[in-house]
Amino acid sequence: MPKVSANERAATRTRLLEAGKAEFAERGLAGARFDEIAVAAGHAKGTIYNYFDSKEELFFTIVGEWCALLVDAIDAEPQGSARQRLRRVAELDVEIARKDPDLALVVVQQMPTLVVSHASAVNAALEPGLARLAAIVRAGLEAGEFRSAQSADTIVRLFLSTLSSFELEALLPDTEFALDDVVGLLDRHFLEGFCERAPIPVASTEDIS
Amino acid sequence: MPKVSANERAATRTRLLEAGKAEFAERGLAGARFDEIAVAAGHAKGTIYNYFDSKEELFFTIVGEWCALLVDAIDAEPQGSARQRLRRVAELDVEIARKDPDLALVVVQQMPTLVVSHASAVNAALEPGLARLAAIVRAGLEAGEFRSAQSADTIVRLFLSTLSSFELEALLPDTEFALDDVVGLLDRHFLEGFCERAPIPVASTEDIS
Amino acid sequence: MPKVSANERAATRTRLLEAGKAEFAERGLAGARFDEIAVAAGHAKGTIYNYFDSKEELFFTIVGEWCALLVDAIDAEPQGSARQRLRRVAELDVEIARKDPDLALVVVQQMPTLVVSHASAVNAALEPGLARLAAIVRAGLEAGEFRSAQSADTIVRLFLSTLSSFELEALLPDTEFALDDVVGLLDRHFLEGFCERAPIPVASTEDIS
Amino acid sequence: MPKVSANERAATRTRLLEAGKAEFAERGLAGARFDEIAVAAGHAKGTIYNYFDSKEELFFTIVGEWCALLVDAIDAEPQGSARQRLRRVAELDVEIARKDPDLALVVVQQMPTLVVSHASAVNAALEPGLARLAAIVRAGLEAGEFRSAQSADTIVRLFLSTLSSFELEALLPDTEFALDDVVGLLDRHFLEGFCERAPIPVASTEDIS
DNA sequence: AATGAATGAGCATTCATTCAT
DNA sequence: TATGAATGAATGCTCATTCAT
Numbered sequence: 001m002p003k004v005s006a007n008e009r010a011a012t013r014t015r016l017l018e019a020g021k022a023e024f025a026e027r028g029l030a031g032a033r034f035d036e037i038a039v040a041a042g043h044a045k046g047t048i049y050n051y052f053d054s055k056e057e058l059f060f061t062i063v064g065e066w067c068a069l070l071v072d073a074i075d076a077e078p079q080g081s082a083r084q085r086l087r088r089v090a091e092l093d094v095e096i097a098r099k100d101p102d103l104a105l106v107v108v109q110q111m112p113t114l115v116v117s118h119a120s121a122v123n124a125a126l127e128p129g130l131a132r133l134a135a136i137v138r139a140g141l142e143a144g145e146f147r148s149a150q151s152a153d154t155i156v157r158l159f160l161s162t163l164s165s166f167e168l169e170a171l172l173p174d175t176e177f178a179l180d181d182v183v184g185l186l187d188r189h190f191l192e193g194f195c196e197r198a199p200i201p202v203a204s205t206e207d208i209s
Numbered sequence: 210m211p212k213v214s215a216n217e218r219a220a221t222r223t224r225l226l227e228a229g230k231a232e233f234a235e236r237g238l239a240g241a242r243f244d245e246i247a248v249a250a251g252h253a254k255g256t257i258y259n260y261f262d263s264k265e266e267l268f269f270t271i272v273g274e275w276c277a278l279l280v281d282a283i284d285a286e287p288q289g290s291a292r293q294r295l296r297r298v299a300e301l302d303v304e305i306a307r308k309d310p311d312l313a314l315v316v317v318q319q320m321p322t323l324v325v326s327h328a329s330a331v332n333a334a335l336e337p338g339l340a341r342l343a344a345i346v347r348a349g350l351e352a353g354e355f356r357s358a359q360s361a362d363t364i365v366r367l368f369l370s371t372l373s374s375f376e377l378e379a380l381l382p383d384t385e386f387a388l389d390d391v392v393g394l395l396d397r398h399f400l401e402g403f404c405e406r407a408p409i410p411v412a413s414t415e416d417i418s
Numbered sequence: 419m420p421k422v423s424a425n426e427r428a429a430t431r432t433r434l435l436e437a438g439k440a441e442f443a444e445r446g447l448a449g450a451r452f453d454e455i456a457v458a459a460g461h462a463k464g465t466i467y468n469y470f471d472s473k474e475e476l477f478f479t480i481v482g483e484w485c486a487l488l489v490d491a492i493d494a495e496p497q498g499s500a501r502q503r504l505r506r507v508a509e510l511d512v513e514i515a516r517k518d519p520d521l522a523l524v525v526v527q528q529m530p531t532l533v534v535s536h537a538s539a540v541n542a543a544l545e546p547g548l549a550r551l552a553a554i555v556r557a558g559l560e561a562g563e564f565r566s567a568q569s570a571d572t573i574v575r576l577f578l579s580t581l582s583s584f585e586l587e588a589l590l591p592d593t594e595f596a597l598d599d600v601v602g603l604l605d606r607h608f609l610e611g612f613c614e615r616a617p618i619p620v621a622s623t624e625d626i627s
Numbered sequence: 628m629p630k631v632s633a634n635e636r637a638a639t640r641t642r643l644l645e646a647g648k649a650e651f652a653e654r655g656l657a658g659a660r661f662d663e664i665a666v667a668a669g670h671a672k673g674t675i676y677n678y679f680d681s682k683e684e685l686f687f688t689i690v691g692e693w694c695a696l697l698v699d700a701i702d703a704e705p706q707g708s709a710r711q712r713l714r715r716v717a718e719l720d721v722e723i724a725r726k727d728p729d730l731a732l733v734v735v736q737q738m739p740t741l742v743v744s745h746a747s748a749v750n751a752a753l754e755p756g757l758a759r760l761a762a763i764v765r766a767g768l769e770a771g772e773f774r775s776a777q778s779a780d781t782i783v784r785l786f787l788s789t790l791s792s793f794e795l796e797a798l799l800p801d802t803e804f805a806l807d808d809v810v811g812l813l814d815r816h817f818l819e820g821f822c823e824r825a826p827i828p829v830a831s832t833e834d835i836s
Numbered sequence: 837a838a839t840g841a842a843t844g845a846g847c848a849t850t851c852a853t854t855c856a857t
Numbered sequence: 858t859a860t861g862a863a864t865g866a867a868t869g870c871t872c873a874t875t876c877a878t
Contacts, residue, residue: 005878009841028322030239034869044843046871055869109321112377113237116318119381150394154386157378158394165370168321169363172328177363185359185367193398218858243852253860255854264852427837446740448657452873462839464875473873527743530736530795531655537799568812572796572804576812579792586739587784590746595781603777603785607820632857636862661848671864673850682848 013051015041017065018102020058025105028113029059063114064125066107069096071129082140083191089133090163090183097167098179108168111161130156146194155194162190222260224250226274227311229267234314237322238268272323273334275316278305280338283345291349292400298342299372299392306376307388317377320370339365355403364403371399431469433459435483436520438476443523446531447477481532482543484525487514489547492554500558501609507551508581508601515585516597526586529579548574564612573612580608640678642668644692645729647685652732655740656686690741691752693734696723698756709767710818716760717790717810724794725806735795738788757783773821782821789817 019040023032034055038045052058073092080088097104114122123130133156140146148155163186170179228249232241243264247254261267282301289297306313323331332339342365349355357364375395379388437458441450452473456463470476491510498506515522532540541548551574558564566573584604588597646667650659661682665672679685700719707715724731741749750757760783767773775782790813797806 012841026326028237028239028326030237033867035867045869046844047842049870050841105325109325112318112321112374115377115381116314117235150390151385154378154384157384158375158386161374161378162371165321165374166367168324169366169370172324175363175366176360177367181359189367189371189399189402192402193394221859242850247861254852255860255862256858258853259858430837444744446655446657446744448655451871456840463873464839464841465837467874468837523743527739530739530792533795533799534732534736535653535655568808569803572802575796575802576793576804576816579796580789580816583739583788583792584785586742587781587788590742593781593784594778595785599777603820607789608816611816611819639862660846662846672848673865674863676849677862 012041012043012047016043016048016051016058017062021062021100021102021106024059024062025102025109028110029056032059060121060125062103062106063110063122066096066103067125067129070126071132074129074132082136082143082145083187083195085136086133086159086191087183087187090186093163094167094179094182097171101171104167105171108164108171111164133159140194144196147196148194159190162186221250221252221256225252225257225260225267226271230271230309230311230315233268233271234311234318238265238319241268269330269334271312271315272319272331275305275312276334276338279335280341283338283341291345291352291354292396292404294345295342295368295400296392296396299395302372303376303388303391306380310380313376314380317373317380320373342368349403353405356405357403368399371395430459430461430465434461434466434469434476435480438480439518439520439524442477442480443520443527447474447528450477478539478543480521480524481528481540484514484521485543485547488544489550492547492550500554500561500563501605501613503554504551504577504609505601505605508604511581512585512597512600515589519589522585523589526582526589529582551577558612562614565614566612577608580604639668639670639674643670643675643678643685644689648689648727648729648733651686651689652729652736655737656683659686687748687752689730689733690737690749693723693730694752694756697753698759701756701759709763709770709772710814710822712763713760713786713818714810714814717813720790721794721806721809724798728798731794732798735791735798738791760786767821771823774823775821786817789813 016037019037020032022040023037027033032055034045034048037058038048041047048058052061070089070093073096074089076092079085111122130153134152137146137152137155137159141148141152146155150158163182166182166186167179169175169177170182225246228246229241231249232246236242241264243254243257246267247257250256257267261270279298279302282305283298285301288294320331339362343361346355346361346364346368350357350361355364359367372391372395375391376388378384378386379391434455437455438450440458441455445451450473452463452466455476456466459465466476470479488507488511491514492507494510497503529540548571552570555564555570555573555577559566559570564573568576581600581604584600585597587593587595588600643664646664647659649667650664654660659682661672661675664685665675668674675685679688697716697720700723701716703719706712738749757780761779764773764779764782764786768775768779773782777785790809793809793813794806796802796804797809
């Protein structure tokens with residue numbers, strides 16, 4: 001016999017998460033202020049602590065939400081060539097960003113920092129998705145579809161970070177580049193590079209200088 | 210008649226900048242502490258204010274140093290095809306990162322955040338280099354060497370952010386991917402995408418699902 | 419017609435008091451937390467306010483319970499010499515401490531603080547007992563059984579505080595001194611000092627130094 | 628070449644300690660507020676952190692100051708019988724309390740709490756003094772001057788806690804009992820109990836009831 | 837009466853910035 | 858110019874108390 005229904009609790013929690021996304025997207029982990037989050041959520045500061053133990057927990061809950069969405073997206077598309085499957089993952093990721101731009105901004109903006117200073121926490125949250133993506137890449141390499149001097153794990157990390165930087169560019173205001181352009185660009189400028197083709201020879205820089 | 214020679218002043222300034230790079234690389238703009246920087250530089254906290262007006266100025270001086278190095282690199286290689294010239298810029302940028310990894314870490318790590326919250330300051334510092342790179346790209350587009358649905362300005366931003374994410378990956382500890390791999394990867398996966406070639410057709414995702 | 423029977427109410431109240439004793443014994447008045455008390459009592463935090471107006475009231479109810487027990491103890495033994503009667507009061511007090519060590523810990527630990535910052539509240543709660551004890555001492559003084567330069571009121575306060583410090587010592591963990599030793603020690607060292615006897619002369623310190 | 632002289636630093640530190648004593652004496656460790664301490668010392672709140680790492684460090688510095696004074700006092704009087712020497716220690720302790728009543732109030736008021744919840748920190752600070760006092764008591768026991776069922780260590784703890792409670796009583800406002808009365812009372816009501824004498828028989832309580 | 841979510845005042849602590857020496 | 862003590866605004870977090878259900 002709780003005082004408020006589970007629905008109300010969930011709604012409050014969601015409001016706090018939304019406000020947190022906006023604040024973290026604008027100021028980052030270190031710069032975010034609980035006062036602002038509380039006001040934006042229409043609650044008192046102390047209320048946040050009824051739902052999250054600390055600023056970091058709120059932040060990583062948000063990052064974790066994105067990780068979970070990404071992992072779901074990866075799980076959702078098991079068929080096709082490696083390139084098709086990665087392209088599809090990118091499409092789903094862009095879809096996530098379209099539905100919740102603040103969430104995407106938090107992630108793409110903070111990821112480089114997190115990967116330096118909170119590597120383990122981020123890796124743990126992403127691990128299932130990373131493993132899955134690595135399997136896709138590995139299959140592509142083994143089937144001869146992909147060629148690369150890099151390992152599957154490295155390719156996965158580069159794939160995600162390149163996807164992130166494109167999305168960031170698309171999410172910035174005053175930019176002509178939009179989310180709609182991300183997948184095509186990533187396909188042509190990153191994924192295609194793994195595929196066999198007649199290369200256009202380019203004189204090495206050393207030949208010129 | 211200054212009490213300390215210009216040499217000493219310059220040496221102190223350099224020491225502060227070096228210490229600042231290390232601290233900003235480790236903690237970011239918001240997280241960096243003047244106490245640490247001062248101690249690492251072997252000076253008192255107040256001394257920083259004899260050289261820089263504020264934490265932000267110190268930070269943007271460091272970012273500006275990188276921008277200047279990049280602009281120099283861009284200016285240094287005016288010849289060849291657009292692809293060759295961008296590849297050369299990337300090589301020089303990697304060289305900068307190799308010589309001063311802390312500086313590179315600051316830039317590649319903080320850039321996504323800055324570009325959101327300090328867009329104007331960053332743009333101002335990068336403007337000369339951006340304009341130059343845009344000219345290179347524009348020449349490539351006009352000569353028919355490059356093909357892209359994106360504008361030259363957009364291509365430049367994507368070029369720099371992709372270069373950044375590759376460098377970040379290479380600078381992280383415990384990674385097999387190294388600075389030596391950056392340029393080749395960027396050339397094959399990003400730059401080559403702008404060049405005319407027989408594309409390998411890929412069935413669109415819609416055909417499959 | 420209350421929804422819960424008087425028995426249930428009393429049981430809940432007792433559970434809250436017990437949990438309060440444990441918490442106050444461990445953390446003191448300022449450090450005690452209602453959350454802990456509520457959880458330990460198996461109730462919600464708000465329930466406490468159905469029984470006590472505030473933290474202080476809960477605390478003073480507990481202190482008051484001890485005071486009442488002490489007053490009862492004092493009332494229970496009206497006969498004998500002053501020394502015998504005070505000794506008997508000490509015995510009963512030790513008995514109280516043995517039956518409820520948490521309660522005793524609260525009192526002996528907090529009393530010095532309370533007596534400084536809540537003197538009036540404590541005095542009010544103890545007043546009946548203090549008056550009774552003072553009467554006993556006064557009778558001893560008037561009968562010539564006791565000799566002291568101090569007033570009866572002072573003697574009572576010293577008696578209680580000495581008794582408290584001995585009990586505290588006995589209640590601490592890892593101590594060889596036990597509750598069983600308290601009364602004997604108090605009798606021999608404190609009470610006996612009031613009684614006429616051939617004193618063992620001691621050279622005053624000044625004679626030596 | 629510090630900005631302020633060592634004297635000024637020491638003066639500021641002393642002012643903070645004095646203000647801290649007063650606040651801790653009035654509110655205890657948990658209840659003390661840095662705002663009040665800062666204002667009372669005539670400084671900003673942040674200044675306290677230039678001298679002490681935390682509230683607890685400030686508090687234990689104060690307690691430690693008292694411990695050091697006590698240890699000094701114990702070291703100062705190595706001659707005479709055990710009773711004389713303990714009496715002398717008590718005299719010196721009272722002297723300390725007379726010179727700095729706030730300091731004494733902090734200690735006598737908080738000691739019971741500390742001994743429960745911070746036993747190790749307090750024991751460490753007092754250890755040298757405790758050992759010294761135990762040696763005095765042990766000498767008295769071995770010489771046959773003292774008789775007790777308790778160990779030397781226990782006697783020392785009881786001695787100090789009884790001394791504390793008497794001092795607390797003397798330090799309270801509106802009390803006729805004064806610091807001047809403490810040593811005599813302690814000698815007659817505590818120390819004398821250890822010495823051989825013709826006891827005044829007292830019928831045990833059991834004989835009566 | 838019981839609940840427990842919401843509240844918001846209160847507080848320790850941090851840290852960029854100032855300024856007297 | 859260099860110093861580092863002093864400052865005080867800013868902020869994460871705690872917790873007794875309230876109150877709608």
